[in-house]
Amino acid sequence: MDASWSPKPDVTRPRSLATVIYEWVDERLGLEEILALARKKTVPDHKYSFWYYWGGLSLFFFFVQVFSGVLLLVYYRPGPEAYESVRQITYDIQFGWLIRSAHSWSANLMVFAVFVHMFSVYFMKAYRKPREFGWWSGMALLALTLLFGFSGYLLPMDDLAYFATKVGLEIPAALPLVGTFLTDIVRGGPEVSETTIQRFFALHVVILPLIYLPILAFHLWLVQKHGNALPPSEEAKPESERRTIPFFPDFFSLDLGMWLIALNVLSILASLYPWQLGPQADPLAPAPVGIHPEWYFMSQFQVLKVFGRWFPGAAGEALGISLFTLAIVIWAAIPLFDTRTAGGRRAQIATYFGYFALLGMIVFSIWGYLDLK
Amino acid sequence: MPDVPATEHTLEQTEVTTDATRRTFVALGIGALGACYAGLIGYPVYQYLATPARKAVAQGAVTQTVLDGADKLPPGSSLMFKFGTTPAMLIHHTDGSWVALGAVCTHLACTVSYEPEQSRIYCACHGGVYDPKTGQNVAGPPPKPLTRYSVEVQDGRIVVTKA
Numbered sequence: 443m444d445a446s447w448s449p450k451p452d453v454t455r456p457r458s459l460a461t462v463i464y465e466w467v468d469e470r471l472g473l474e475e476i477l478a479l480a481r482k483k484t485v486p487d488h489k490y491s492f493w494y495y496w497g498g499l500s501l502f503f504f505f506v507q508v509f510s511g512v513l514l515l516v517y518y519r520p521g522p523e524a525y526e527s528v529r530q531i532t533y534d535i536q537f538g539w540l541i542r543s544a545h546s547w548s549a550n551l552m553v554f555a556v557f558v559h560m561f562s563v564y565f566m567k568a569y570r571k572p573r574e575f576g577w578w579s580g581m582a583l584l585a586l587t588l589l590f591g592f593s594g595y596l597l598p599m600d601d602l603a604y605f606a607t608k609v610g611l612e613i614p615a616a617l618p619l620v621g622t623f624l625t626d627i628v629r630g631g632p633e634v635s636e637t638t639i640q641r642f643f644a645l646h647v648v649i650l651p652l653i654y655l656p657i658l659a660f661h662l663w664l665v666q667k668h669g670n671a672l673p674p675s676e677e678a679k680p681e682s683e684r685r686t687i688p689f690f691p692d693f694f695s696l697d698l699g700m701w702l703i704a705l706n707v708l709s710i711l712a713s714l715y716p717w718q719l720g721p722q723a724d725p726l727a728p729a730p731v732g733i734h735p736e737w738y739f740m741s742q743f744q745v746l747k748v749f750g751r752w753f754p755g756a757a758g759e760a761l762g763i764s765l766f767t768l769a770i771v772i773w774a775a776i777p778l779f780d781t782r783t784a785g786g787r788r789a790q791i792a793t794y795f796g797y798f799a800l801l802g803m804i805v806f807s808i809w810g811y812l813d814l815k
Numbered sequence: 816m817p818d819v820p821a822t823e824h825t826l827e828q829t830e831v832t833t834d835a836t837r838r839t840f841v842a843l844g845i846g847a848l849g850a851c852y853a854g855l856i857g858y859p860v861y862q863y864l865a866t867p868a869r870k871a872v873a874q875g876a877v878t879q880t881v882l883d884g885a886d887k888l889p890p891g892s893s894l895m896f897k898f899g900t901t902p903a904m905l906i907h908h909t910d911g912s913w914v915a916l917g918a919v920c921t922h923l924a925c926t927v928s929y930e931p932e933q934s935r936i937y938c939a940c941h942g943g944v945y946d947p948k949t950g951q952n953v954a955g956p957p958p959k960p961l962t963r964y965s966v967e968v969q970d971g972r973i974v975v976t977k978a
Contacts, residue, residue, distance in 0.1 A: 513863060513864075516863075534866070535863060535866045536862040536863055536865075536866045536869075537859035537860075537862050537863045538863055538866075540859055540863075541859070541860075705852075709855075
């Protein structure tokens with residue numbers, strides 16, 4: 443392109459083609475404004491800064507899910523052929539095992555990263571004003587992430603998938619009044635079948651992403667709007683003692699570095715521990731011994747199991763589900779309860795409640811695994 | 816800086832050069848590493864997507880197809896079959912001769928049809944016309960004749976071989 447086309451021709455030296463193209467785009471899209479914003483943005487630098495990376499890591503694994511999920515979509519066939527198509531992906535299509543393995547491992551790592559992100563936000567008290575909507579949208583994203591996990595787990599239709607879904611759907615079925623009706627709609631009948639796969643498939647690849655993406659955009663916009671929250675220990679310091687680093691390029695590079703580590707961890711797990719495919723689901727076969735849900739549903743599973751032991755019959759289940767509902771309501775209401783910026787009784791209660799929840803999840807998960815036999 | 820001695824000036828120059836070299840080195844290193852990652856991800860993805868195409872090539876690499884019972888085909892009619900993965904047609908002409916042709920139009924790959932009443936092979940997509948005896952393109956847009964196979968009539972079957 444001729445340099446004389448530019449409104450401000452720089453006659454001192456010829457500009458490279460890249461510069462010319464950049465300026466052409468910049469004039470029309472205002473790239474400089476975005477870059478100026480990125481340069482102005484800073485991230486607090488303190489001893490808890492490590493926890494700032496976990497939201498980004500969750501996002502990274504989400505990107506991996508989209509990428510590998512689209513690839514699986516190329517060969518996956520929902521309905522009666524579901525198992526056969528996953529068998530083909532795993533054994534017939536070149537590197538299909540790797541892509542499926544990466545999708546499954548990344549799903550687990552994403553759930554893990556989301557949980558770490560949530561608890562670090564919780565203990566840094568980053569849900570406080572003005573970040574309440576960040577907390578609530580984050581909780582919605584976590585719920586959707588778990589639904590992604592639950593719906594995706596059925597799609598291969600091997601025996602574990604079949605029974606996990608069968609059992610999992612008994613939980614909403616225990617809801618009073620609407621339970622049975624709602625569950626039959628979701629399941630597409632009284633039994634887990636091809637109809638269920640078709641529904642879960644639509645849920646997994648269309649409906650959930652459609653709900654997830656706008657909430658994710660909202661969540662990220664809020665992060666951009668309010669910036670990173672300071673933990674109470676940093677907030678207590680005078681402004682002059684607080685340190686920050688520029689978002690671009692400093693924090694951005696570190697973020698990318700974490701993504702690279704995440705990519706390497708994922709590659710190692712996916713290639714050295716390929717995700718297995720069990721035998722095809724058979725409604726007449728008994729449930730395999732030692733069947734259990736994925737680790738992120740383990741604590742809830744164990745709570746229900748234990749309550750069922752203590753309070754036999756429907757009472758145990760009802761009590762367990764009520765307890766979860768109560769815990770989720772409290773968890774969501776925390777920003778309204780723990781509002782003071784400085785430390786105080788409510789802040790302490792919130793922190794203890796967080797420890798209680800985290801410890802409860804860990805203890806019940808471990809207990810769940812020990813209790814399998 | 817006019818007062819700077821010549822030696823110091825040289826030293827400064829050297830540092831600038833070293834710095835520029837290091838910057839280039841780091842940039843090249845990161846670029847090479849990025850290319851490695853792109854390749855490590857890109858290769859499996861490519862192989863994954865290319866599997867059906869490769870399998871089709873393997874399936875298509877046949878030199879002979881046996882059509883059991885095709886010798887009963889009445890004169891003046893045709894039969895569609897797959898030679899490897901591509902559609903092909905076997906024509907039994909009224910004069911008793913047998914012709915096997917690829918049924919893929921050489922213009923834009925539509926499947927052609929044999930029209931015995933007009934004694935032609937016709938492509939409905941863009942009006943291409945071929946000679947049913949030779950496969951020669953005689954009218955319309957096709958640039959080349961249809962692929963011709965050799966036909967051997969055996970007892971109870973017909974063997975079509977790549978010419």
